[in-house]
Amino acid sequence: MCGICCIVTLRSQHTVNDFLNEDILCRLRRRGPDSSQQLLKTVSDLSYKCLFSGHVLHLRGLVTPQPLEDANSNIFLWNGEIFDGVHVGALENDTEVMFGHLALCRSEADILSLFSSLRGPWSFIYYQASRHSLWFGRDYFGRRSLLWQFGNEVDGAFCLTSVSVSSKIDIQWREVPASGIFKIDLKACATAKSLSLTLFPWKYSCTEEAVEETFVSVLEKVLKDLPNHIRLVMNESKLCLRAPVIPLNKTILEVSRKHPGTNISNVVSTETLQGFLAEECKKTLVGQFIGVLSEAVKRRVLSLVRDEDQKTGGIPSMANRKAHVAVLFSGGIDSMVVAALADKHVPLEEPIDLLNVAFMIKEHAKQKDAATKHPHQEVQLDLLCPQGSCQDLDAKTGTPLSCFDVPDRITGRAGLRELEAINPSRTWNLVEINVTLEELKEMRQQCINHLIYPLDTVLDDSIGCAIWFASRGEGFVSNQGQLKPYKSPAKVVLTGIGADEQLAGYSRHRVSFQKYGLEGLNKELEMELNRISSRNLGRDDRIIGDHGKEARFPFLDEHVVSFLNSLPVSEKADLTLPRGIGEKLILRLAAKELGLTASTVLPKRAVQFGSRIAKLESNSEKASDTCSRLKLFSVDEL
Template sequence: MCGICCVVTFGSQCAVHDFLSQDILCCLKRRGPDSSQQLIKSVSDLSYECLFSGHVLHMRGPVTPQPLEDANNNIFLWNGEIFNGVHVGELENDTQVMLQHLALCSSEVDILSLFSSLQGPWAFIYYQASKHSLWFGRDYFGRRSLLWQFSNEVNSTFCLTSVAGYSASGNQWQEVPASGIFKIDLKACVTAKSLSLTWFPWKYSCTKQEVDEILTDVCDQVSKDLAKHVRLVMNESKLCLRAPVIPLNKTISEASGECQGTNISNNMHVVSVETLQRFLAEEQKKKLVHQFIDVLSEAVKRRVLSLIRAQGQKTREAPSMSNKKAHVAVLFSGGIDSMVIAALADKHVPLEEPIDLLNVAFMMKEQAKQKGTTRRHTSHEVQPDLLCPQESCQDLDAKTSAHLSCFDVPDRITGRAGLKELEAISPSRIWNFVEINVTLEELKNMRHQRINHLIYPLDTVLDDSIGCAIWFASRGAGFLSNQGELKPYKSPAKVVLTGIGADEQLAGYSRHRVCFKRYGLEGLNKELEMELDRISSRNLGRDDRIIGDHGKEARFPFLDEDVVSFLSSLPISDKAELTLPRGIGEKLILRLAAKELGLAASTIVPKRAMQFGSRIAKLESNSEKASDTCIRLKSFSVDEL
């Protein structure tokens, strides 16, 4: 993973590097701590200048500093991972491989064909010297962040970067839409004295009329968010990238809407592991579940093995467990998504290597912690409504087996239970359950210093809650419990696996039940289709900026192209059964997979959003809605940037 940036100036009196702020540079360097360098390309006869800034997190093959320049003066910045589609040898670096392939492209069709073939997350910037063209874009799901900014002055500056922040100039940053890739003809911009973006969109194999309607809608949507002097135009030949996944199967069978398990009875509406077992008694259902396990397991395998390891750590043999460090971590709540990812990671990560389970908790008010529960530990009375200091909570945990703690949030409790299940199915593995405890004071400080700039340009209460939770979790700084004693620990893992994408495809959110009740399976299908369409703008760019800030790389197994295509091929009735209660019906196929992997109680844990499970939601305000603009993200002066 990398931090990439490009600044283009047209006839400016200022040097191009003056347009790259030190704050953005610092953010980029945190994303790519292993190599940093810059390259300036001046084309005096056309009066444009480009600055390319690359910051590398070394993950695969030899360390390859960026930007890369080839013999033909083409320049390449790459923030991605190739997991399939283009061959990358074990001793090769995918940045170098991509530039070699691009150098062989003689037409726009060749470039589009190359990017259409890729499987994996990516964002890129490519300067094609012979044609004075600047290409850039994000993958189909937008799993890597890329922002753009246009100056208010016509034909002045244009910037692309992985991460930015509020701009003192008043020129706001926006996420580059993951709706295709873009090209700027720099020579034409100089001649016309205006900025024009040529768009090459993604498309499925559908009819020409359907394609034209889709492209028109998307083009209008993208155009309305651009500066007035910036034009977005469809490429003249109407060339498109081939979507890497198949369209959603919206088939609704006559039997859909009824419980499809064997021996249907009222017992099916009881939330129990036995309910799942009755589904698995059906041969066809069990076969389908194992197909899902196979494709998801392969996705996890690609993501845990495609990274640099020390010699001797490439097999499942376990000659020595001592002094081995974790290379892979999981954002871990003990819920069904993270449990399945951890169980599958265990199948492929070398056995002598620990796996870090990152479990975040925000300090609860004592009154909230007791609400709706019976006080069991009267000898440890704490004054209601006061936040207990972090140190006293840890001392309390060390002195009592009762785990009375202001950090015993729901995700901590299910996380500990999930740890026991993982230890049961894989007792030879070292599972590092990292208890990451965040006080209100630290939350406020780090939001002010770092997190708000990473969440930007998103700005809702929900973005704040999830962004802060993911930032602290992926930092990995917490405690390991050893025989009741908490010891400080910071995860060294560069790869962070996250379960995002499961809810969006398998009807995991509460809004999916509301939609199903109102509009039936047809309405639910439309909702799920929309979920994947908007996941780039709602989640993935933000999460990439957040996790990348620690010099770590987010990897998303549920958004592997093969996984998405497999799930998209199934009718909704094979993936979820929302006539069944919470803890069973949502993400049913994933719960059945978990049962087949040997998991137990975690298979029926109901969906709980991270902001509620970690208890960050409502911590600072009880009156906010998730969609409200978050004042806390904007409570600082631009002079501080």
């Protein structure tokens, strides 16, 4: 994870520092705490200036400060991970590898070919000195954040950055669309005193006919968020990037209504899953899925620098064992499978941190009478609470820890027991992260609203806040029956995002299926992946990166997506079956094969409900509403 930033001015009377906000620099440094430096490029005869600012989180090879500059004055900023497509040696740094490949590119087609070959998340900024060109963009899924902001026609300024800051004055920061790679001809723009962008779009097929079909729609999509004085054109050569995944298989197969393992359609049990696995073809398919997903997890847990004492083969003492990998962990099917697969590849002597967040149950916080005021569901939470923890107090607030026994905490503890049963030799740190209303308000106002920005809905607020506290990793772990304060040192955070979008995990998928059948479900799933960059991934990257940690998404590994895209939807989900079985069916079967038990039939529960953040402040909002809490207020006004 890195923080990258570039500011361009086309007017000689302006300095780039006129447009560089110190608050933005602070946010960038938090993303890249291991190295920070800046480089100013001035082309006096053309009256343009570029400031490049790089902030590095060291994860691979030797520490490589950014920006990089070569003997030909090319400059490179990279925020990404190469997991496949371009070879990166075990001791190499992928920033240097990418820069070396770019230096060999002799044409636009060479640059596009290089980025088309990459497998892994990335955003980048590349100054090609000989052609006065500035290239930038995000990967196909938009797994790394990149924002842009345009000055007015008089300023002639243009800014790119991994993260910005919200302001009472809307300065029109927007996410760079993950529609392709952009290029600016700085020489032409400086002469014309106006900005013009050239787009090279992603396409499954790069034939001239296929590109022509989508040029208009892609242009319209990108143009709608650009200021009127910014010109956007497709490249004259009709060049494009080849998509790193195959198209979605929309074949509709006839599915037998007789399900193995049960004669009653509303029965939810692990025996139902076992019945499916008794079919040889289904068992083979699930084995293939496990193989490709396991490889994706392997790439994400091994591509990082580990402590020398753990690389020498010596077993460090318990006190010195350090987790390098953490999982955003609810105990639900997605995070359980990710954790179980991480266990197969993380060195055994190394702990794995399971980050489990809970927001104070509102009824407890207000000290309402449980018998008369609690909803039925909250009473059930109290009944399920392990009595040993209910008497403990939060070290910071003195609040009884039973106030944090939200659904995700209960399933998280149950999930921990399942993982311990699979591998009792592993140290599993269930990090119980407890958040009060007061701390939520304080941290949202201080920083979280800036990280969510420019997104602004109630859903963005709930998910963004939950992920920020979870990925910070400050909580308690159980040590010999005692809860001890703990802060996760892991720099890599695995998240299960992408499973629901591909495997029909959301309730809207069931609604779409009920209304329009498998054809409607296919359309919904295709739309999910097409919009995941703008709905989720840029936001989550900014949120997790704020802690000097890197988000990694195994379900969005290109090989995983291509495998799932190759299957008819009926092989991935069966929404004629009840919740807890039908959605994400292939993943539940994989979990069963991996030895997981009760978690394999847990129904989908979104983080905003499982962590109880959605109930903490307001019960009357809609997820799509603009969130007033993300606006800038003073602490006294909250």
